[in-house]
Amino acid sequence: MNLQQIETFVHVAETGSFSKAALLLDIAQPALSRQVRTLETELRETLLIRTGRGVTLTDAGRRLLEHGHAIMQRVALAKEDLGSQRDEPVGRIVVGLPPSLARRLTLPLIDVFSREMPKAVLAVVEGFSVNMAEWLTTGRMDLALVYTPEPQPQVEVTPVLEERLCLIGPASMAQQKSVQFKQLSDYPLIMPQRGQVFRKLMEAQATLSQVKLNVVWEVSSVPAILDLVRGGYGYAALTASALSSLDHQDELACIPIESPGIVSTLCIAQSAKKKSTPLIRRTSDLLRALCQEAAIRPLKEK
Known part of the structure:
Protein backbone atom coordinates (compact mmCIF):
# COMPACT_ATOMS: atom_id res chain seq x y z
CA MET A 1 0.00 0.00 0.00
CA GLN A 85 9.47 27.03 9.49
CA ARG A 86 9.92 29.42 6.57
CA ASP A 87 6.42 30.89 7.11
CA GLU A 88 5.75 29.88 3.52
CA PRO A 89 2.32 28.56 2.46
CA VAL A 90 2.80 25.08 1.00
CA GLY A 91 0.60 22.01 0.62
CA ARG A 92 -3.00 21.59 -0.51
CA ILE A 93 -6.07 23.34 0.86
CA VAL A 94 -9.75 22.67 0.14
CA VAL A 95 -12.03 25.71 0.38
CA GLY A 96 -15.83 25.55 0.39
CA LEU A 97 -18.03 28.32 -1.00
CA PRO A 98 -21.83 28.64 -0.72
CA PRO A 99 -23.82 28.62 -4.00
CA SER A 100 -24.78 32.27 -3.58
CA LEU A 101 -21.11 33.31 -3.64
CA ALA A 102 -19.30 30.57 -5.55
CA ARG A 103 -19.51 32.13 -8.99
CA ARG A 104 -18.66 35.58 -7.68
CA LEU A 105 -15.61 34.59 -5.60
CA THR A 106 -14.02 31.59 -7.34
CA LEU A 107 -12.22 33.54 -10.08
CA PRO A 108 -10.72 36.26 -7.83
CA LEU A 109 -9.84 33.64 -5.19
CA ILE A 110 -7.89 31.51 -7.66
CA ASP A 111 -6.32 34.58 -9.28
CA VAL A 112 -4.89 36.00 -6.05
CA PHE A 113 -4.06 32.57 -4.58
CA SER A 114 -1.99 31.57 -7.63
CA ARG A 115 0.04 34.79 -7.45
CA GLU A 116 0.54 34.99 -3.69
CA MET A 117 0.92 31.29 -2.85
CA PRO A 118 2.57 29.68 -5.91
CA LYS A 119 3.87 26.65 -3.98
CA ALA A 120 0.42 25.72 -2.64
CA VAL A 121 -2.50 23.93 -4.30
CA LEU A 122 -6.10 25.12 -4.00
CA ALA A 123 -9.28 23.10 -4.50
CA VAL A 124 -12.64 24.91 -4.49
CA VAL A 125 -15.84 23.05 -3.61
CA GLU A 126 -19.38 24.43 -3.77
CA GLY A 127 -21.86 23.37 -1.11
CA PHE A 128 -24.62 24.47 1.24
CA SER A 129 -23.53 25.65 4.67
CA VAL A 130 -25.00 22.69 6.56
CA ASN A 131 -23.08 20.23 4.36
CA MET A 132 -19.81 22.14 4.54
CA ALA A 133 -19.91 22.22 8.34
CA GLU A 134 -20.01 18.42 8.26
CA TRP A 135 -17.18 18.24 5.70
CA LEU A 136 -15.00 20.39 7.96
CA THR A 137 -15.45 17.99 10.87
CA THR A 138 -14.62 14.93 8.74
CA GLY A 139 -11.50 16.48 7.22
CA ARG A 140 -12.80 16.67 3.65
CA MET A 141 -12.50 20.46 3.75
CA ASP A 142 -10.08 22.90 5.40
CA LEU A 143 -11.88 26.25 5.22
CA ALA A 144 -15.40 27.28 4.26
CA LEU A 145 -17.59 30.33 3.97
CA VAL A 146 -20.83 29.46 5.75
CA TYR A 147 -23.99 31.40 6.56
CA THR A 148 -25.22 31.60 10.16
CA PRO A 149 -23.65 28.32 11.30
CA GLU A 150 -25.06 26.48 14.29
CA PRO A 151 -22.58 26.25 17.20
CA GLN A 152 -20.46 23.10 17.01
CA PRO A 153 -17.49 22.32 19.28
CA GLN A 154 -15.61 20.81 16.32
CA VAL A 155 -15.87 23.96 14.16
CA GLU A 156 -14.37 27.40 14.77
CA VAL A 157 -16.12 30.34 13.10
CA THR A 158 -15.12 33.95 12.52
CA PRO A 159 -17.86 36.40 11.44
CA VAL A 160 -17.01 38.36 8.29
CA LEU A 161 -20.12 40.26 7.20
CA GLU A 162 -23.87 40.50 7.52
CA GLU A 163 -26.29 40.24 4.62
CA ARG A 164 -30.04 40.81 4.58
CA LEU A 165 -32.38 38.47 2.80
CA CYS A 166 -34.29 40.03 -0.06
CA LEU A 167 -37.27 39.04 -2.16
CA ILE A 168 -36.03 38.30 -5.68
CA GLY A 169 -38.66 38.86 -8.35
CA PRO A 170 -39.17 40.20 -11.89
CA ALA A 171 -37.71 43.55 -12.94
CA SER A 172 -41.20 45.06 -12.87
CA MET A 173 -40.88 45.14 -9.04
CA ALA A 174 -37.78 47.34 -9.15
CA GLN A 175 -39.64 50.47 -7.98
CA GLN A 176 -40.74 48.72 -4.79
CA LYS A 177 -38.44 49.86 -1.96
CA SER A 178 -39.18 47.01 0.44
CA VAL A 179 -41.59 44.20 1.27
CA GLN A 180 -42.91 43.47 4.76
CA PHE A 181 -42.37 39.94 6.03
CA LYS A 182 -46.10 39.37 6.56
CA GLN A 183 -46.66 40.12 2.85
CA LEU A 184 -44.52 37.14 1.82
CA SER A 185 -47.53 34.83 2.21
CA ASP A 186 -48.86 36.44 -0.98
CA TYR A 187 -45.85 35.32 -3.04
CA PRO A 188 -45.29 31.81 -4.45
CA LEU A 189 -41.78 31.02 -3.23
CA ILE A 190 -39.01 28.91 -4.72
CA MET A 191 -36.80 27.75 -1.85
CA PRO A 192 -34.12 25.16 -1.11
CA GLN A 193 -35.06 22.02 0.75
CA ARG A 194 -35.57 22.13 4.52
CA GLY A 195 -32.33 22.36 6.48
CA GLN A 196 -30.66 24.93 4.23
CA VAL A 197 -29.75 28.07 6.19
CA PHE A 198 -31.81 30.67 4.32
CA ARG A 199 -34.90 28.49 4.52
CA LYS A 200 -34.38 27.86 8.23
CA LEU A 201 -34.13 31.61 8.85
CA MET A 202 -37.29 32.27 6.86
CA GLU A 203 -39.28 29.49 8.51
CA ALA A 204 -38.14 30.49 12.01
CA GLN A 205 -39.34 34.05 11.44
CA ALA A 206 -42.56 32.80 9.82
CA THR A 207 -43.32 30.87 13.01
CA LEU A 208 -42.63 33.93 15.17
CA SER A 209 -44.68 36.23 12.92
CA GLN A 210 -47.45 33.65 12.40
CA VAL A 211 -47.04 33.90 8.64
CA LYS A 212 -47.68 30.92 6.36
CA LEU A 213 -45.08 30.78 3.59
CA ASN A 214 -46.31 29.54 0.21
CA VAL A 215 -43.44 27.33 -1.01
CA VAL A 216 -44.39 26.09 -4.49
CA TRP A 217 -41.04 24.66 -5.59
CA GLU A 218 -38.11 23.17 -3.66
CA VAL A 219 -34.84 23.55 -5.57
CA SER A 220 -31.42 23.19 -3.93
CA SER A 221 -29.46 25.18 -6.51
CA VAL A 222 -29.18 28.96 -6.39
CA PRO A 223 -28.52 29.41 -10.15
CA ALA A 224 -31.52 27.19 -10.91
CA ILE A 225 -33.70 29.14 -8.46
CA LEU A 226 -32.76 32.40 -10.19
CA ASP A 227 -33.49 30.87 -13.60
CA LEU A 228 -36.93 29.82 -12.36
CA VAL A 229 -37.62 33.32 -11.05
CA ARG A 230 -36.60 34.75 -14.42
CA GLY A 231 -38.95 32.25 -16.06
CA GLY A 232 -41.89 33.45 -13.97
CA TYR A 233 -42.27 30.32 -11.81
CA GLY A 234 -42.16 32.19 -8.51
CA TYR A 235 -40.08 34.37 -6.20
CA ALA A 236 -36.98 33.69 -4.11
CA ALA A 237 -35.63 34.81 -0.73
CA LEU A 238 -31.87 35.23 -1.14
CA THR A 239 -29.09 37.69 -0.36
CA ALA A 240 -28.20 40.45 -2.81
CA SER A 241 -24.82 38.75 -3.39
CA ALA A 242 -26.61 35.77 -4.94
CA LEU A 243 -27.89 38.10 -7.64
CA SER A 244 -24.63 39.96 -8.22
CA SER A 245 -22.99 37.22 -10.31
CA LEU A 246 -26.02 36.72 -12.56
CA ASP A 247 -25.47 37.51 -16.24
CA HIS A 248 -28.87 39.19 -16.68
CA GLN A 249 -29.29 41.13 -13.44
CA ASP A 250 -31.50 43.70 -15.15
CA GLU A 251 -34.18 41.01 -15.58
CA LEU A 252 -34.67 40.66 -11.82
CA ALA A 253 -35.37 42.96 -8.88
CA CYS A 254 -33.92 42.62 -5.37
CA ILE A 255 -36.35 43.95 -2.72
CA PRO A 256 -35.22 44.10 0.96
CA ILE A 257 -37.45 42.17 3.38
CA GLU A 258 -38.43 44.34 6.36
CA SER A 259 -40.59 44.37 9.51
CA PRO A 260 -38.64 42.41 10.51
CA GLY A 261 -35.52 42.18 8.38
CA ILE A 262 -33.87 38.76 8.09
CA VAL A 263 -30.11 39.00 8.59
CA SER A 264 -27.66 36.21 7.79
CA THR A 265 -24.07 36.29 9.06
CA LEU A 266 -21.38 35.06 6.70
CA CYS A 267 -18.51 33.37 8.57
CA ILE A 268 -15.18 31.77 7.83
CA ALA A 269 -15.24 28.29 9.36
CA GLN A 270 -12.50 25.75 9.99
CA SER A 271 -12.03 22.58 11.99
CA ALA A 272 -11.23 23.23 15.64
CA LYS A 273 -9.03 20.12 15.65
CA LYS A 274 -6.85 21.13 12.71
CA LYS A 275 -3.57 22.88 13.41
CA SER A 276 -3.36 26.40 11.99
CA THR A 277 -0.67 26.69 9.31
CA PRO A 278 0.64 29.53 7.13
CA LEU A 279 -1.48 28.16 4.27
CA ILE A 280 -4.68 28.15 6.34
CA ARG A 281 -3.98 31.60 7.81
CA ARG A 282 -3.12 33.23 4.48
CA THR A 283 -6.10 31.66 2.71
CA SER A 284 -8.42 32.73 5.53
CA ASP A 285 -7.13 36.31 5.26
CA LEU A 286 -7.64 36.19 1.50
CA LEU A 287 -11.23 34.99 1.87
CA ARG A 288 -11.98 37.76 4.36
CA ALA A 289 -10.53 40.41 2.04
CA LEU A 290 -12.47 39.15 -0.98
CA CYS A 291 -15.72 39.02 1.01
CA GLN A 292 -15.28 42.51 2.36
CA GLU A 293 -14.61 43.87 -1.12
CA ALA A 294 -18.11 42.74 -2.01
CA ALA A 295 -19.63 43.27 1.42
CA ILE A 296 -22.84 45.13 2.09
CA ARG A 297 -21.81 45.73 5.70
CA PRO A 298 -18.46 44.34 6.96
CA LEU A 299 -18.22 43.41 10.61
CA LYS A 300 -15.49 45.06 12.69
CA GLU A 301 -12.83 42.94 14.32
CA LYS A 302 -13.36 42.59 18.05
Missing part, protein backbone atom coordinates in the same frame (compact mmCIF):
# COMPACT_ATOMS: atom_id res chain seq x y z
CA ASN A 2 1.33 3.45 -0.90
CA LEU A 3 0.16 7.06 -0.76
CA GLN A 4 -0.66 7.19 -4.46
CA GLN A 5 -3.04 4.23 -4.11
CA ILE A 6 -4.70 5.84 -1.09
CA GLU A 7 -5.09 9.18 -2.90
CA THR A 8 -6.50 7.42 -5.97
CA PHE A 9 -9.03 5.48 -3.89
CA VAL A 10 -10.14 8.62 -2.01
CA HIS A 11 -10.75 10.54 -5.26
CA VAL A 12 -12.65 7.65 -6.87
CA ALA A 13 -14.77 7.20 -3.73
CA GLU A 14 -15.55 10.91 -3.42
CA THR A 15 -16.43 11.44 -7.08
CA GLY A 16 -18.26 8.11 -7.37
CA SER A 17 -16.66 7.51 -10.74
CA PHE A 18 -13.34 6.28 -12.17
CA SER A 19 -13.72 8.58 -15.19
CA LYS A 20 -14.28 11.70 -13.05
CA ALA A 21 -11.36 10.81 -10.79
CA ALA A 22 -9.15 10.24 -13.85
CA LEU A 23 -9.95 13.73 -15.13
CA LEU A 24 -9.36 15.24 -11.70
CA LEU A 25 -6.00 13.51 -11.22
CA ASP A 26 -4.99 13.72 -14.90
CA ILE A 27 -4.26 9.98 -14.94
CA ALA A 28 -5.48 7.40 -17.45
CA GLN A 29 -8.56 5.55 -16.22
CA PRO A 30 -7.05 2.04 -16.66
CA ALA A 31 -4.15 3.08 -14.42
CA LEU A 32 -6.59 4.17 -11.71
CA SER A 33 -8.47 0.88 -11.96
CA ARG A 34 -5.22 -1.07 -11.57
CA GLN A 35 -4.25 0.90 -8.47
CA VAL A 36 -7.61 0.26 -6.81
CA ARG A 37 -7.54 -3.45 -7.76
CA THR A 38 -4.02 -3.74 -6.31
CA LEU A 39 -5.25 -2.11 -3.11
CA GLU A 40 -8.21 -4.50 -2.91
CA THR A 41 -5.92 -7.48 -3.47
CA GLU A 42 -3.49 -6.38 -0.78
CA LEU A 43 -6.26 -5.72 1.74
CA ARG A 44 -8.22 -8.81 0.66
CA GLU A 45 -11.39 -6.72 0.63
CA THR A 46 -13.80 -5.46 -2.03
CA LEU A 47 -13.75 -1.69 -1.60
CA LEU A 48 -15.93 -0.52 -4.49
CA ILE A 49 -18.90 -1.98 -6.32
CA ARG A 50 -18.84 -1.07 -10.01
CA THR A 51 -22.24 -0.16 -11.48
CA GLY A 52 -23.46 1.29 -14.73
CA ARG A 53 -23.67 4.70 -13.06
CA GLY A 54 -20.24 4.65 -11.42
CA VAL A 55 -19.13 3.11 -8.14
CA THR A 56 -20.54 2.70 -4.64
CA LEU A 57 -18.62 1.99 -1.45
CA THR A 58 -18.77 -1.28 0.44
CA ASP A 59 -18.58 -1.28 4.24
CA ALA A 60 -14.85 -1.92 3.97
CA GLY A 61 -14.58 0.90 1.44
CA ARG A 62 -16.31 3.32 3.79
CA ARG A 63 -13.93 2.42 6.60
CA LEU A 64 -10.91 2.83 4.34
CA LEU A 65 -12.22 6.20 3.12
CA GLU A 66 -12.22 7.46 6.72
CA HIS A 67 -8.63 6.27 7.13
CA GLY A 68 -7.75 7.73 3.73
CA HIS A 69 -9.00 11.19 4.72
CA ALA A 70 -6.95 11.01 7.93
CA ILE A 71 -3.83 9.82 6.07
CA MET A 72 -4.04 12.53 3.40
CA GLN A 73 -4.63 15.13 6.09
CA ARG A 74 -1.54 13.99 8.02
CA VAL A 75 0.57 14.12 4.86
CA ALA A 76 -0.67 17.64 4.10
CA LEU A 77 0.05 18.71 7.68
CA ALA A 78 3.58 17.32 7.46
CA LYS A 79 4.26 19.34 4.31
CA GLU A 80 2.73 22.44 5.81
CA ASP A 81 4.61 22.01 9.09
CA LEU A 82 7.96 21.86 7.31
CA GLY A 83 7.02 24.88 5.22
CA SER A 84 5.87 26.77 8.32
